[in-house]
Amino acid sequence: MTIALRYCHITVNDVDEALTFYRDALGLEVRNDIASGGHRWVTLGGPAQPGLEIVLSDPHAGRSQADGDTLQELLTKGVLPMIVFRTDDLDATFEKVRASGAEVLQEPIDQAWGPRDCAFRDPSGNMVRINQEPAA
Template identity: 75%
Template sequence: MDISLQYSHITVNDVDAAISFYRDGLGLKVENDVSSGEHRWVTLGSDIQPGLGIVLSDPHAGRSEADGDAMQELLTKGVLPMTVFSTNDLEGLFEQVRATGAEVLQEPIEQPWGPKDCAFRDPSGNMVRLSQR
């Protein structure tokens, strides 16, 4: 028996703004865009990890109003879990993401525990870290 991660969800306020960050900044490609009423689920992926999708959706997508409101509150506070990506060209990807106008939280530095990494906020305030492979 084997197991692998298929999807990871990132809650965002504005799916289109998030697509620009994750596609244009990080270089992911849009693989699927599904709408249901006023909600959308957009799956992005990378040729480096085929079969793994990052799904963007708004706080109320697929949730009750109360749960969506709770997610919105957490998103607004900026306390949803961070997402960490790795790359073989941290400096290059840092500049590519910075060119999108994303908020830089930390420029590339060598961390005392090992990796060289940097950090941004996506357009919804989610922390995204990039680590050198």
């Protein structure tokens, strides 16, 4: 028996704005773009992990009004869980994302626990960390 992560959801205020960040700045490819009931779900992924997709959607997509409102409050506060990406060239990735105009939270540094990493906020305020494993 095997098990693998298939979808990772990221709640965003504006799917188009988030798409520009995740597609253009991070280089992910759009795999699906589905509209339903006034909401939209966009999935993206990278060639290194063909079976894994990130799903972008607004707080109310597929949720009750009350749950969507609660999720919107958490998104506005910037307290939703971060997402962490891995790259083989952190400095080049950092420069590409910074050039997109994304808010830099942390420039690349070597962390005590191993990886070299940096951090940004996506257009909705979600923390996005990017790391590179140390050279062996």
